[in-house]
Amino acid sequence: MDWLGLHFLSSMPTPGNGQVLLDCGHNPFLVALAYLVACAASFATLDIAERVGHVDSVNARLRWRVLGALCLAVGIWAMHFISMLSFQAPLDMHYDIPVTIASLVIALISGTVAMQALSHPLLRPGQYLIASLCIGLGIAAMHYLGMSAMGSSATQYYEPFRFAASIVIAIISSLAALVLAIKLRHGSGMFHQLIKYGASLVMGLGIVSTHFMGMWALHLMVPEGTPMRMHSTENSLQLSLTIALIVMLIIAGSVSAALADKKLQAKEHDLRRVNALLSQLDQARVSLQKVAHYDALTNLINRRGFNQIFAERLMEQKLANGMLAVMFLDVDHFKRINDSLGHDAGDELLKVIADRIRGATRVNDVVARFGGDEFCILIALRNVEEARHMAQRVMAKMKDPIALAGRSMVMTTSIGVSVYPHDGDTCEELLKNADLALYQSKGNGRNTLHFFNEALKNKASLELHLEEQLRNALIDRQGLELFYQPIVDLRTGHVAKLEALVRWRHPVHGLLTPDRFITIAETNGLIAELDNWVLRRACMDLAMLVDDGFEKLIITVNCSALNLAREELAQEMDTALKDAGVPAQRLELEVTENALMGNISNTVLLLNEIRKLGVALSIDDFGTGYSSLAYLKRLPLDTVKIDRSFIIDIPESPQDMEIVQAIIVMAHTLHLKVVTEGVETPAQLEFLSEYGCDYAQGYLFSKPAPLEALKPLVEQLNRRKPSELWPPVNLLEAVETSAVETITPYGRRDASHSRADRFRTRP
Template identity: 60%
Template structure:
């Protein structure tokens, strides 16, 4: 096959003279290899710069420079190698074909740079690109060979011709892979590997050329005269081309190195700028976190105190009126208990939005913590404050979708007015808080202004605190009432729950709702619990001497007392002083009291249990405990809270809940006490489902020790009514078993631990 005067895939002619004295100048061969190495290294640098250029113009410029370095280097290597070829014939080069070979080399190099411009190059992209580049290099070589005019014809052997093409294809594939690999990286090892890759790529390119040259045989036709070589100095031309090519490659490499350093400095400056921006953002975030609530984006307590002080100073200067409103979300704890704290947080966001939308733009709205909010507003009359509070309450009544439920919340509001209710921030906040407590005590979902009566009530609370402290110190005025707990199997009184009362000299008999909160708030609850414990043990010892040796006493233990490390020692001391066996005492703890430091609580309860004292969990189902905690606690008894029994047997869900609790408790080998038994239907339901003990108004109300013995005697006479074998229910007399309405109000507080 003849192409551009080249005899490809053709046999040697039968006639003609074969030129056999052909050789290559070693110095020019080495120069060609060096030119190829420099071009390959420069191309790798151009590819790296191309991939790291962020501006489109610079990206295109590096691509063009890389194509020039690679194409010019391949062509210069080829032309220098052609000049290194020496034969005993005259050699000239056709200018047009030589220029065409250069253009082919540049086109092939542009194709290579274009292929390397892909961010992700798969095999189906890589192989076609390598094929086109390899064939382009072969085409460039044979166009350059066609430019050589010697008077002889060029014949090429098929095997070496195919080997040349294969080497070109493999070299192109390897070059693409290496160039993609070295696009990223830094350091000495990376640079050394790049040098090695350049030597390898240059070796493949020059191997392609000399394999093709080995495939060539020069044949002078028989009718053509032999023209001897002229004085043409190929060495000088080759050195000139090599020098120019090396100069271009070196300049390109220097430009790439300078750009790399410049870009590195730009990146450093950019990082510094980013760090400075982040520092500003962090400073702003700290300022935001210091003065604003992260959940609702309202002003927090710290920011509120600062802004409130500034506004109060302004109103003092202008003698204008100012309202301070304390808001507390009614029954918010139920949301956290039932739906979880995440749902509670979402609800707080919506509530904050409602409050903000109901106020004016210049009003100060803050979240002071939990579900407590505060609004400070300027006004001309008290009616403005009332209207604003009513607007907030009305906005709060809009339904809220939360966790697949549609609920309506309400709020209690307390309001104090400057200057009527105080002149300092502390006074105004304290008086607004007192007004808030009045709203909560009035049934919630209401608003109240501060008045002197509230101050009187606060003074009364302070007085009660002082008198309670004195009553504990002198052990005067406090007493214990007992509510029987009945055994379902025997119908007898099995236990007595000790409930504290206070005979106040001015206010009469006070239930726990009047003083337990005061004791908890002022650190008296531990002393009060231990006082009840000692007196309950002493009273039970007295009952034993009267012949009631099988009865146990249960004493409530608050969360604060449960955290008291000396509680086991106090229990043991109370038993010793009363001469009472440990098995006759049972301590009741609520779920919430158990959920503090669970491991510490378990260890403390184990110490008490080791004494022989029984342990009971009170108000089960109303706190935060789970089965995972329940099985770890050393408990003996579980008390079902009265709230689950209120709608039994009418409510199917409540029936199923109570039944499930009984089954679960028995599975954990716990006895079950049901509180709040008020109807015979409830008693029958509990008896049917295996409840062990009953306690409630149907059976008996709490009574003082003096009235306890007649009650126990009457129960013994009527115990046959409770006998399960007889299939009957308790039918006690109204004066003995019916709870008074006045007691019911205080009994709910008693479940909290007293």
């Protein structure tokens, strides 16, 4: 049977018809050489397929595909040709060069198809099958075309089964080669390389098996009488070695190029990674710089960023002889928003406020958030009025209603301004001075604007100096003194109580009244210690009074509103009384009206604890605060003290007289005693006595004085009979030597019985 010019065994003539079946063999060395070439070609194909899968450039991928096709085709063709040269038969044989070249072309086409398939990142099963069929059939065609190029006097016959088996082996080998090449494109390391070596051996075996299965299917028949002789294999060996060497050089060059490209690509990949890391580092640096210099909530620059820009702008204005204004802004009563609506609502409010401040400023102005509800604006100026107009524009913008948590609210701001070069020539000095101006705005009722002036700086320096010295005075227990002012029982005319009033004998400024240092103590956390000192000193003076025969005198001490919020107050009072060894009934605690109303529930609990000790309680400055009768009846009070502002114009003011009468009646209805302070004239005393006031206190009896100086006065008053109270004796002259004058840095003033003169806090 003939097919495509091939003769199969079914048409082979039987022996005796003049045909002789030749017995042929192969050169083992050349067979091994052919297998080596096939393995080398397989390894080169795997390596180049790996390069095709890793390069990004289209042109580079095309070049590697061409090189891979060449290596695979030349390797398979060289394996086939060397295997043919290893074929040993007792005949003269030659090869048809055009047919041999045609077989090489078929090998190149098969290699191209293989590399085209390997250029895809992933093949579907159908694509694997089609590609392996094409490659396998191409290899088989190359093999049998190369066999037909072998010319001799013999006729070639093939067994059909072995012939078909060679084609199947070629297809299976092609499929295995495709799978291995795609699977081994990714990976690195010694283990990966060893797997590639093993795969190359398997692929080489498949390629060689295809050839020798075809050779096994071959049978040569020659006519009888054909001369038989074995030719020398020296020429075949030389030609095989030459072909193998050439092919090996081509393959080695290709593999070397692949390795070199792999290293270059690895370095390029490393460079890209380094560039990517540098880019990420740049982005991280920018992000960190933004985090370091910008406020995350409002997206305004923060204090650090502001200081950096401030230094640059200040240098520019110094060189240009220009002006700068620094504005400190503080949102008034912002804490109430956090306390009532929560911090989330407070954050939303800060965002709105930041937008409004930005909307009121110019493009080149710098707006920063320093933290909390504190903002700062930096602007370049032509004149000071420009800063005033800017601040007023911001304040007006802030007053627009804000919708927050279902409510419409209006916020205000306090602003302090310092101007370069008038108020300083450094960033630190200008910021400090703007802060002082802001403090002045907040102290003057908020929602105001203040520019810095030297008086603020002097005041701040003085307060800082006083704070330091007051702290030392509390530590050393030196300089602080207690003065007392008598409180007279109007029924008996006797001194029933002494109000303890703290004084500070300053080494430079003289005797200071509480209005000069109480606020400093409250602001800097010294008020509790100062209050405790007054309490303990008053208790010790009580013990001295007992020893001197004043067993019934009561001392009243004032309590700061801040101290009234401390749970430890009751325990401290108990300790002070026990240490001094005096009964609690001899002590009375005075608290201002507004201090009581600060936290009424906690205040009631604390006052009940103090009352359980036996200490009496008095509400001071009554009528000046905002307490109600509903609250007043809940408090465990003993005494109500009417503020001097209602007494000073009596008897000229009928309205004040009616108010005092009403307070006395109300207090007595609640079973409370009444003390009126600021009594300076006999007419005032007569009026109070007529309308049932229980106690009176004021300059009519005595100015505040040290305890030792007051003892003669107390003895004199306590010797009087009730009938001697009218007309009242002008005791002001009798105790003139006990009167106290206070020298302050702002001039000379008399120590008085006003609210500022006593140890208490302003509301």
